[in-house]
Structures are given as C-alpha cells and as structure tokens.
Amino acid sequence: MGEEIGRSILLVDDEPDLCEMLSLQFTRRGYRVLTAHDGQRAMEILGAEVVDIIVTDIRMPRFDGMQLLDSLKGQDPCTPLVILISAYADLSVAAALSRGAEALFPKPFRLAELVAVIDRLLTPAEIRWATAPECARDRCLEIHLSSLEDSDVEGILKVGRGGFCVAVTNPPASPEEVVSFDVRFEQGPIPALRGAGLVRWVKYPAHGTGRVTWGIEFVWLDDACRDPVIAWLRAERPRPYVPILTKS
C-alpha cells in the first residue's frame, strides 16, 4: 500500500454511503479527502482547493459528472486526474476517455482496482511506462506512417496523453487484452511509438463494413522512444487521455 502523503482527492457522488466508504479507504492511505454530493458543490471545492484526483459519479442531480468533466478543460497545467464511476451503461469507455477522463468504472467496482489505477496514474510517466508487461502477446501492430501530424489527418492514428487510437483491419482483439505495437514515423516530432498497451475499447463499424478502431492505453514504451514521447506530450496542448478518430 503506497502512502500518498500530501495528495488530495475529491469524491463526488450523491450516495453519501459510497463517499463515506471511499473516504475511509483514501484517508487510511494518507490522502487529504474532500467530498461533495453533487457537481455544484464539487465546482465550489475545485475553485477553492488544489485537487489531484477527482472520483466522480456521472448521473447526479443538478450538475452531473460530465458537466464537471467539461468544465475542467483548459484548467492547465494542474488539471486533476478524473475517474468516472457510473451505475449506468450509457457512457462508453471510448467516450469517457476521449472527453478527458482517465478511467471509467461501472458500479459496482472493485475497490482494489480503483486504488491500483489511481496509484498507477499518480506515478510519473517516466516510471509508469518504463516496465514492459510480462504477459506474452502474440498480436502486434506494425504501422509505417509519414508523420504523426499527417496521420492525424488521415484518420489512421491519433495520440492522446495516455494512449492512442488506431484504425485497423485485423482480426478483432478484445478489450483488456495487452498488445504490442510498433509505429514508425518517417519524420515529425517523434521517430517512433514502440511498446505495449492495453486495449481499452474496440469500436466496430455500425453496418458491418469499414474499419475497426481500437483505443489503446500505454502500458510500456521502449527506452528509445519513451523520453521523446513524454517530452512531446508535455509540450503539446492538452489532449484527451485516449482520443477517438473523428472520421473512420
């Protein structure tokens, strides 16, 4: 159990019991815990305090989780990490990650998993992406593209602050599968994107034809490309955690 001295967490849920239980957990872990039972109250807290992480429900009276998420945009550089929790299945993982959230947990979720994800997200990218995953991966994504900027336009690949999305014509993978990738750019700010990632979502074409797109969260970036990628991401304007391709 990592002690997170000095970190602050904001818990937003209209279920006081859930806030209380989560608060118990994070207090024991050394967080400074703030709670709000609706979005309005959360905004007030955010205006007065510096918060590192927000764990928020989506459907709440008055000001909901998505509005909260949208209002955080542009509050760079100290935008808190946002973890959405939802009892509904109406928001897809793809939508959540592309609208600024770091993760989406359907209720009920495992507390241990939530804690693990938060621990991981609080770890600096240099360390977080330095360890190659152990599990064997037989699927490998190999793409050669002209430049990162061009590929955005082409609608093949789009990089976010925590991963990327890519259009593929491969046998489908499943969410939560770890795949390795090797994307090379002929020119541009970064030479390559090489490592392993977790498939967060798979989007199928609506009418059975067209490309399948994947949202991949970085798990590991190899030594050669890790630092350039991190430097490039920090220099860039804020990006969604894992974007979605607007045209595919």
Next chain:
Amino acid sequence: MKLAQFITLTLAYTITLALLGVVSVVFAFPYLLFAMIVPVLFAAFLYPRRVYLVMFCLLIPVALAVTFETLPRSSDSVKATVSIALMVLATAEILQTSMLERKRAEEALRESEERYRSLIENLPVGLYRNTPGPEGHFIMVNTAAARLHGYDSVEEFLRTPVASLYASPAERERFSNRLMTVGKVEGEELHLRRKDGSLFWAAVTARVIRDRGGSIEYFDGVIEDITDRKLAEQTIAEQRAQMANASRLSSLGVMASGIAHEINNPLAVISVAAEEMAELVAQENPASEWHRRIVATIIRNVERIERIIRGLRSLSRDGATDPFSMKSLRTIVDDTLELCRVRFRTHGVELIAPAEGPDIEVECRGTQLSQVLMNLLNNAESAVENLEEKWVRVSINDRGDTVELSVTDSGKGLPPVLRERILEPFFTTKEVGKGTGLGLSISKSIIERHRGELFLDTDSVNTRFVVRFPKRQQERAQGGEPWVRR
C-alpha cells in the same frame, strides 16, 4: 310425341276419311277421339310419360280399321290409295319429327353432361365425393384433387384410402365426426398429405349426402391448397410477434436499466464496504479465519448480483442490430445461467453448468446468444418439470474453428413426429397461452445469422439441442494491411 302432334294427326286422318267419303268430317273427328278415350285412359294409367305415343300406336289401327271397313263402299280405288298414302306419309312425317326431337334431346343431354364434366374437370379446386368411415374411399374426384395430392392420374388417386391423406388418422376422424354432427363444414383448414408423404395446408368445404333412409351415403367436398397463404400468414404473424417481442423487450430494457441503476448504486456501497472490511479484518485480527470468510462471502454474492443485473440488462435488449463483437462465451453462459438458477431451483430441476475449462472468445451478438441460450434453458426446464428425474446440463465444446453450445435435459428425446416440426414457427407443445411457439424458430434464425446452426441431436439418448457456430464471423484481409502477425 306431343299433344299438338297427336291432334294434328287425328285431324289428318279425319280429313282423309272425309275425302274418302267414308264419313263426314263432323262425324269422323269426334268418332276417332271417342274411339280413343278408353285406350287413352288405359295408356295414361300404364305409361304416364308416354301416353301420346301409346295413343298414336292405337290410332293407326283404329284409323285403318275405319278405312278398310268402309272401303268396299268406295267407288274410287285411286282415291282410296292416295288417301291411304297420305295417311301413311303424315304418320311417317310425325314419326320422323318425333325421332329427331328425341335425338336432339339426347344430344342436348350429352352436351350438358359434357359441360358439367369439363367444368368439374377444369376447376382449379379439388372436388371429391367419398364414403364415410375409417375405410372410406373416393367415388369421384376431379383432376385438381388428384394433382393437389401429388397423384398423376385420377384413377390412382381413387384407389387411395381417404384416411391416408390426412396428416394423422386422428385428424381425419376429428374432421369426419364434425362433418357428421354438423352436416357441413366450410373452409376447414386441414393438414393433408401428398403422395410423397409431404404435408400441405388445405381449406376443405364439405357436406354430408344422405340416402332416403337418412343414413350417410357420401361426403361431397371442395379442397383448396392454401399452403402459400398459410406461409404468408405465418410470416406476417412471425414478424408481428417479433415486433411485439422487440417492443416488449425495449420497455423491459428501459425498466431493467432503471432497476440496474437503482441496484448498482447500493451494490457499489456494499462492495466497497466489504473490501474495506476485508482490509480492516486483515490488519486488526489476522488470525480470524471466520471474519475473512464472511467478508469473502459478501464479496462473492455482490459479484453474483452483478452478474444477474448484467444478464437481465443484456436479455432485455433486442440486440438484433448490435454489431458483432468479441465476447467471452463463458461469461455469456454464466450470466444467463445465473438468471434462471432460481427458477430451476423452485421447480426442483438440477442445473448443471459447463465444466471449468479455458474460456473461448467468439465473435457474436452477445445479447442474442444469451437470448437463444435462455430460450433453450426455458424449454428444457418446462420439459423436465414433471418428470421423475429432473436435470438440465449446459456444455461448451471447442471444435477448433467452431464452437458448440448444447443444452441436454433428462427427457428421453422427442418422438419422431415432433422432431420434424419442432423448429417450425408456431409449433408448440405447451398449453394454450403458455408458449407462442416462436422461441425455437427465432432462436434458429438468430444462430443462422451467426452463420451457424441450431438442431436437435437425434443420436443422443436424452433430449439435446445443439447450437454450433464459427468463432469468427469473417476472415479479415491479412496482407498489405497495418496488421502483421508475428
């Protein structure tokens, strides 16, 4: 021979006799008529329909007798000869006319018969007359009736026992009983058999023909092949039922997602609280095995409720337009089993889940697959509910490129007569109001859309339904694409 002819002839004879000078006209006519009265009355009594012919036959001898009786008194033999010749000619003329008339009548009768025969023969509906009873046979049929039943000739069809043309002898008995009680039926829809054994739908209108004594002599009827109409009706009804099903599912879906939200929130609280408790227990009293077990039980059951909600939410969607996606077959099966566990337990039916094994990923419409499995499970449960031995077993069988999901129950298979029809739309063995008979046929079409098949395993000792489909729906292009397999 008509009255007019008779009068004409009588008049002709009278004139002849008068010309011969035998008698005066005034006398001859009443005389001849009077001479005929007794024989006419006699003839009318004996041959009511041929009275004039008989009278004519009697008239000639009377006229001749009168002629020859009086002839010697005549002086002119030439005159006599001419008169007699005239008489004979008139007679011959009348006779010929009469014969022609009869011939014409016969001709007309034949023509009329031919008209009726061709009408009956050419009608596109089958006409028949048969005898009642279990040994009933045809007396008369038209070509359409024979063709309808797949026979090439009317003769061959006439030799076929009536009962053998029904889907079952019981149906024939039911139909003829109804016919005998009511006297006639209109547009009765029957399942009839062709020569090759295949079945078709027919509408039969028939009536009972009785003899003078009142006992039933024949059944006369009209048969029409309504298979096409019936199929069209079935398609429409099936579509309607599917639509009703979809709308029922969608309203159920709205409710289910509402319930899911309501339950998931407190469930999240319980789940987090239980995990919290687990940590506290581990810290404060590491030796307490009981505490750990209690917390583990809470968490396990939270997960179970989660599965039930997931299954309910998935089942209550229509899912027909969902894209195919990779799903864990094990999860689909577990979620579905969880949903009906209580129902099985209530009816005392043992539900045997597939043995533990590696999970299989399949490209499918998860919701629909779950609906198919649910349907098979419900059928199996209803089938064994009243048996001595009650169990239903689900198994998953990896067959390389395809996967097989089967539901076996403790029933001892289906009788052959059911096997053929079990997958037909609207076929049901359940009581009225308990089943629509659409479940299996809809399930079958869902699996066919997964490029698979749903069938009854006739080799199995127990009743076993098998769903078999490929793990991947389509082979995606490999070369020249961003994807390379290493």
